[in-house]
Amino acid sequence: MKWQRARRSSNVEDRRGRRLAAGGGLGLGGIAIVVVISLVLGKNPMEMLGLVQQFTAGTASQTSSAPSQPIDDEASRFVASILGETEDVWTELFRQQGQRYEPARLVLFSDQVRSACGTASSAVGPFYCPGDRQVYIDLGFFEQMRTRLGGGGDFAEAYVIAHEVGHHIQTLIGVSQRVNDARRRGQNVEGDGGLLVRQELQADCFSGVWAHHAQQRHDWLEPGDIEEALNTAAAIGDDRLQRQSRGSVVPDSFTHGTSEQRVRWFRTGFDSGDFQRCDTFAATRL
Template identity: 50%
Template structure:
């Protein structure tokens, strides 16, 4: 079990769980009643499309009604075990990558906690999308319900399985900082087929797995945060979310040309490489 209690917590966590709008429910109800009475169901559909479009670009549609702005409220960040765990693990990645880059050369990412859905510089995402990193705003996005899904649906319980997920997404931030992400995106745009573009994506995901292993190497040896059995938890998580395993468990035929993250074996092997050597240069999945 990861020994995370009582350690430094990162200040770079934006807890958006419990975000809610206030004061607009009555206005919305009256507007809907008017639209239905005047234009019928087609009017409602048009209103919904317009409202969604405004929301996607960051405008609160309710605030535009009658020229009167509507206040929004966000619940205070929950100081629960889950949020504290996330802040500690993010802090541990900050310590490791700041050491490897040089204290002033590593721009620390922000990790956004959300519930249900979220809008990022990369667009709208629901919890079903799973954790992701957005290079557009250099932020990691995480619905913590994924930890339960990892344990119950994918059969990969444990604190380190969750820590591996966070470290993997931070690995994508490292790729953005070093320019690898832009190089891969450019190569994907020149790809002659979807399968070729997917193959490049697999290499980038496997490198993020290797970077997660590099983090685990230093977290284990320098901060003594890991406990016996933690690495095995990470390997089980890597196995559970391999493309071939996911396709097989979904009752689908395994189609390597559609892979975007790599096989279970590949994900385990690259994580192990990073953990064993603690050397970023060993994480050249493209070479």
């Protein structure tokens, strides 16, 4: 992938090397326990961490005894380039609809980070927080994709970033609010065919739409790049992850969709380039 052809975004904040202040917040051990419990119960780790954080955030603040300077390394340049391309693509697509795109910020962190959605460890993986409209990524996750999940590669990493930006798109167009409203009304949003799965699959489709237009703009994909993204989408399907961790599949606890669904919705976006084809909430077949 010839990612150097893209414009680098200035909306990247590098918090790698910073430490969270002791006291008030969850420690690493506490975060790990919440993550493990959420996976066992089939819950969204970020949701459970956010709930716990509501009781612990009052006295904690994010500090660093020696604030680190942003690291100008290849990894950060890659992230800034991919984020910049999402900004350029979605700015144009929004413009065509007579709307203005508001870019998300992306935070690089290591080990642990505090967001408006609560404190999270690297174990949670990349996530988007609608409370502060920021994407959070520990770059160590990309190494895990290669060594543990059977995915990886530069375009696969771009897919992950574009997927999280897809959640930002959902916040801007009101999808996230509708899902949250349903949850507050007591509606069960999890499970195969549930609103959470539809929300995640739509983000996969949005990432495919972005990849379609980015390729048209830069002709930057190389042989094997699409396969990297598809392999990664398959590797992080609920069914595969559950089979690896539990030895069985429990569709009622799905939150992201199966491997086949994630691959198919990414391809829907990539092949069409039309974000209106990404209405997973109206789809009868996911």
